[in-house]
Amino acid sequence: MAFIEIHNLEKSFKTDNKSFRVLNNINLSIDKGDIFGIAGFSGAGKSTLIRCLNRLEEPDSGTVIINGREITSLSSSQLKKERRSIGMIFQAFNLFDSKTVAENIAYPLHIEKFKSSTINARVSELLQLVNLEHRSNAYPGALSGGEKQRVGIARAIANEPKVLLSDEATSSLDPQTTFSILELLQKINKKLDLTIILITHELSVIQYICNRMAILEAGKIAEYGDTKNVFSAPSSETLQMFMKVHHQFQQQSLFVEGAGI
Amino acid sequence: MSLRTHSLYEVLVSAFGPDVWKMIIPAIGDTLYMVFWAAVFTLIIGICLGFILTITADDGLLPLPLPHRVLGAVINGLRSLPEIIMIILMLPIARVIVGKSYGTNACIIALVASCVPMYARLVQGALAELSKGKIEAAKAMGSGIWRIIFSVMLPESVPTLIHSFTVALVAIISMTALAGSFGAGGLGDIAVRYGFNRFQHDVLIATVTALVLIVQAVQFIGDLLAHMILRKRHML
Ligand SMILES: Nc1ncnc2c1ncn2[C@@H]1O[C@H](COP(=O)(O)OP(=O)(O)OP(=O)(O)O)[C@@H](O)[C@H]1O
Ligand SMILES: [Mg+2]
Numbered sequence: 001m002a003f004i005e006i007h008n009l010e011k012s013f014k015t016d017n018k019s020f021r022v023l024n025n026i027n028l029s030i031d032k033g034d035i036f037g038i039a040g041f042s043g044a045g046k047s048t049l050i051r052c053l054n055r056l057e058e059p060d061s062g063t064v065i066i067n068g069r070e071i072t073s074l075s076s077s078q079l080k081k082e083r084r085s086i087g088m089i090f091q092a093f094n095l096f097d098s099k100t101v102a103e104n105i106a107y108p109l110h111i112e113k114f115k116s117s118t119i120n121a122r123v124s125e126l127l128q129l130v131n132l133e134h135r136s137n138a139y140p141g142a143l144s145g146g147e148k149q150r151v152g153i154a155r156a157i158a159n160e161p162k163v164l165l166s167d168e169a170t171s172s173l174d175p176q177t178t179f180s181i182l183e184l185l186q187k188i189n190k191k192l193d194l195t196i197i198l199i200t201h202e203l204s205v206i207q208y209i210c211n212r213m214a215i216l217e218a219g220k221i222a223e224y225g226d227t228k229n230v231f232s233a234p235s236s237e238t239l240q241m242f243m244k245v246h247h248q249f250q251q252q253s254l255f256v257e258g259a260g261i
Numbered sequence: 262m263s264l265r266t267h268s269l270y271e272v273l274v275s276a277f278g279p280d281v282w283k284m285i286i287p288a289i290g291d292t293l294y295m296v297f298w299a300a301v302f303t304l305i306i307g308i309c310l311g312f313i314l315t316i317t318a319d320d321g322l323l324p325l326p327l328p329h330r331v332l333g334a335v336i337n338g339l340r341s342l343p344e345i346i347m348i349i350l351m352l353p354i355a356r357v358i359v360g361k362s363y364g365t366n367a368c369i370i371a372l373v374a375s376c377v378p379m380y381a382r383l384v385q386g387a388l389a390e391l392s393k394g395k396i397e398a399a400k401a402m403g404s405g406i407w408r409i410i411f412s413v414m415l416p417e418s419v420p421t422l423i424h425s426f427t428v429a430l431v432a433i434i435s436m437t438a439l440a441g442s443f444g445a446g447g448l449g450d451i452a453v454r455y456g457f458n459r460f461q462h463d464v465l466i467a468t469v470t471a472l473v474l475i476v477q478a479v480q481f482i483g484d485l486l487a488h489m490i491l492r493k494r495h496m497l
Contacts, residue, residue, distance in 0.1 A: 025277070054401055057398060068317055080404075080405060081316060081403060083400070083402065083403035084402065084403035087401075087402075088401040088402075090394055090396070090397075090398065092392070092394045093399065094392070094394040094395050094398035095395075095398075096276050096395060096416070096417060097417060097494050097496060098412060098416035098417050098419065098494065099385070099416070107399075107402065107412070108402045108403070110412075111402060111403055111404055111408065138495075139494045139495050139496075140494075140495075141495030141496045142495035155402075156402075159402075165401075233381055240425075241310045
């Protein structure tokens, strides 16, 4: 059995008595230590899929198993406990503006009711891991996007989760900051043996950091496998289109350079 | 001193003179007493009801459609009553609670009853401004509902809550003046008894001045507090 298994996952949304199927028979298995990328067009259902993994969204049917625990059959109090071992980071960071960096990172540790000395020690360890020791007493409002996401990551991994879910965590960051966040993710993936599932719009993100990937197309897995294999023979319309646009941009930039202004 | 018998200058001098203020200052004390207690109860009850409204909504932490709709309807019903009717309605209820249907304490009950529905809606509005993402992040970390309320929703919305409380407080002050004419005492009572019934325009001017100053002070302190918190959080 793989570390994360998703079987026959289905999800529909109802709007004006019309049911709209967003996830259609999703099956995936993800191994421990994978950095698993999911890409697809806007509205393909990527966020819905990742939110079904910690049940921020309730799937209609199907099962999600993480580390041998069947997430989809947990009671709400069991789910609350289980969520502490599933970290999540967001495009909008979702930090608490009323708390300092250190307090944000300590938040999940307070949920576990650790002693305050334990919490303080763990917080400084995490601050060091994400290179933010000097910002521990700052409020999120005073941080740059990259710093905010590093706080988000520290907060998400504070309780030493087995899995980290990332919903477009770098989509609002500039390329350089994106790169540094990806490096950080790679570092914690190795150091903590953390399995990461990340959603992105950018193929380069997947190529850079993901060993395995899936393409989601209108709620279905269009293709899925090792990143290298998928990119060497893209079979889905989505990926072909993504790559075409990618190339167009590159050619465009060559053209501008070639103009020699 | 009336404008019918004295010049405007004389009335103004008297309005800011010691004789009038000997009467106004104790009335300010009564008014502040009523405003203070009405504000305390409005704050507590209003925040509770505002949270209940938010949490029991369909997209809330604990959706409870029926209680949500009932509470919403009651609040809307109470809000649609003109303040003066509310005061008249509350007087017999005040008799049950504080033993008499007149005086400052009875007035506080009427004030609370008419301000709570407004403040509850303002609190609901303040909470609606909170980003869904923060609450989702808290949920994703395994927070229970109480922790989300006390460690996330409440502290995150403090600046907006202060802001809307200032609005409520100003309404309470103006309603206190209104209730004054129903035997509650305070500045409203003075204004009606001397300013209106006896044409003592100097007293009227002094009362208005005192009310304006109180409202200004409340607004200033509220704005300052909210501003300070936002500044501390680097959100300006
Ligand atoms: N709570 C909801 N109620 C109704 N429809 C929803 C809801 N959440 C998502 N949807 C719909 O489900 C579809 C998939 O949404 P989802 O957010 O999963 O897409 P996505 O792949 O993450 O897109 P993006 O790249 O823009 O983030 C969209 O058509 C969206 O409108
Ligand atoms: Mg999305």
